[in-house]
Amino acid sequence: MNRLRESGSSSSAERWLLAAAYRLANQPDAAASLVRREPVDVVDGVTNEYTFGSELRERAVMLMALALMGRDDDAAKVVDAISADLADARWHNTQAVAFALVSVARWAQAEPPEPYSVDYSTGGTGTT
Numbered sequence: 001m002n003r004l005r006e007s008g009s010s011s012s013a014e015r016w017l018l019a020a021a022y023r024l025a026n027q028p029d030a031a032a033s034l035v036r037r038e039p040v041d042v043v044d045g046v047t048n049e050y051t052f053g054s055e056l057r058e059r060a061v062m063l064m065a066l067a068l069m070g071r072d073d074d075a076a077k078v079v080d081a082i083s084a085d086l087a088d089a090r091w092h093n094t095q096a097v098a099f100a101l102v103s104v105a106r107w108a109q110a111e112p113p114e115p116y117s118v119d120y121s122t123g124g125t126g127t128t
Helices: 002-007 012-024 028-035 055-069 072-087 094-110
Strands: 120-122 125-127
Touching: 012 028, 012 055, 028 055, 055 072, 055 094, 072 094
Parallel strands: none
Antiparallel strands: 120 125
């Protein structure tokens, strides 16, 4: 991982994925330094046509790293973008959809659920 980090010739998605690996290896400072100057957005049309890369997959990789690093506000914005991508009528390759679903699921598990209550009634009697 250190050789990859020091090479300096990696794409944005590669840096986000490497940052996630460093965070999993319990090296949060190395993870943060890798993506300190990276924008938390994917520039449209910057994917490599010779791979299965896509804007959706790059957002999913970014979300995975953001969730591991505890950057909740940025992660929520990326989740919104992923949701919009999945909700539109465009075709997405299987790899991109899989990365998106896994990263959103991991993000959802990382977020503690907020307390809630439910009001309902049956037969004219209400309860909470």
